[in-house]
Amino acid sequence: MQTHFTIDCVIFSFDEGQLKILLAERNEYPYKDWWALPGYFVNKYEEMEDAVARILLEMTGLKDIYMDQLAAFAGVKRHPEGRILTVAYMALVQMEEVKNKIAPTSSYMRQLKWFSIDELPDLAFDHREIIQLSLERLKKSVTYSTAPYELLPTKFTLTQLQQVYEAILNKKLDKRNFRKKINNLGYLKELNEFQKGVSYRAAKLYSFDKKKFLKQFSQD
Amino acid sequence: MQTHFTIDCVIFSFDEGQLKILLAERNEYPYKDWWALPGYFVNKYEEMEDAVARILLEMTGLKDIYMDQLAAFAGVKRHPEGRILTVAYMALVQMEEVKNKIAPTSSYMRQLKWFSIDELPDLAFDHREIIQLSLERLKKSVTYSTAPYELLPTKFTLTQLQQVYEAILNKKLDKRNFRKKINNLGYLKELNEFQKGVSYRAAKLYSFDKKKFLKQFSQD
DNA sequence: ATATAATGTGTATTTCTTACACTATTAAAT
DNA sequence: ATTTAATAGTGTAAGAAATACACATTATAT
Structure with missing residues (x-):
């Protein structure tokens, strides 16, 4: 009746005429050495949106980033040790603003890298599905959201x-x-x-x- | 780093020319005696969609109901005893099919009742906000989803x-x-x-x- | 001066959207 | 049998939006 609770971010930017997504190389089991969406646990007394902002700041060095909730993913078999519910968010950043940041590393993450959306590596968990959903959402909203302008200078x-x-x-x-x-x-x-x-x-x-x-x- | 995990359902039907939502009168604190969206905890080894189907069956007597995930709501202050994350779903049923079912009661729910969307009572938790979102989602999807036909015979x-x-x-x-x-x-x-x-x-x-x-x- | 590489512009056709009012059909009442 | 009441069913013209399509213009580099 309780579950672990994480958030995962599909962070988009636009560069060289292509949409890119920021992925993290995992340094932890399961899926050690696999690429995955940046994400982490939400703290007990932390609002979900604040957790997203925290992850986004950590990954990009930026505050006040455009973000939009995609959906919750809660499959019992997502993680071998039992359910980990993740709420996926989509975020949009301007490549110019993040290009020169030093990519952080940590015990659970070996490196960060931008991938073009048509050259994505194999992904951990159900992260491919999450990205798929984010692309569809982005497509649907292109004419009535600020999305294109979030991606441009x-x-x-x-x-x-x-x-x-x-x-x-x-x-x-x-x-x-x-x-x-x-x-x-x-x-x-x-x-x-x-x-x-x-x-x-x-x-x-x-x-x-x-x-x-x-x-x-x-x-x- | 763990949270309680529930699902809540905005169950729509169409009757007398109006959209209606099925609400439950709570028999438990907090919000005892208030009207609320039908919902309950997700079991440890139960898939989220199965939990939704379970609640829908309990409330309407129907299986294979149209359902669509709306969003996760996880505010720290939603519940006085700490975070209860809820994933809200929208469901659509044909009034004819549910009209003659006997509304179930239980220890935590005194009665079920259909409310027209422009005569909603005060609602427990953030359920008003959830309904608002469901109405917007329904509006956006009316021309490219099966929604209208789920509501009709x-x-x-x-x-x-x-x-x-x-x-x-x-x-x-x-x-x-x-x-x-x-x-x-x-x-x-x-x-x-x-x-x-x-x-x-x-x-x-x-x-x-x-x-x-x-x-x-x-x-x- | 010339080559290069991208900017910036108009028109005709088709499709979709909107505004708008009367006749046809059936059952019930007289 | 006739009338009444209530809803079903139908077309057209005007305006707006979407589509298909090609060339002159401008700034820089050589």
């Missing part, structure tokens, strides 16, 4: 935004149609700034107006 | 179907536009049967072709 080009959409939806989009749609969203701000450091025509930068976004979706 | 009229949509979406729909859309779904079967026992023109009956439905949604 605050100033981004429309091409970058399109690439994020394409990575999440896992299909190519038409450039002109995409821009037409984007223009009608009403919560993107065209800046008077341009991309720098590229050896070709610099693209205009845009920013995301979260207030306007929230206003739109609160009316429905 | 196997043979139903288009007016009944429209009423279910209206109850879920909480708004009136135009009859002609609704029927036009429904006609294009491709997974409804027009039967050569008519409503009986009404004192006005009898409406044609339709049935839901789950196979066709699944085929359509597996291609996306």
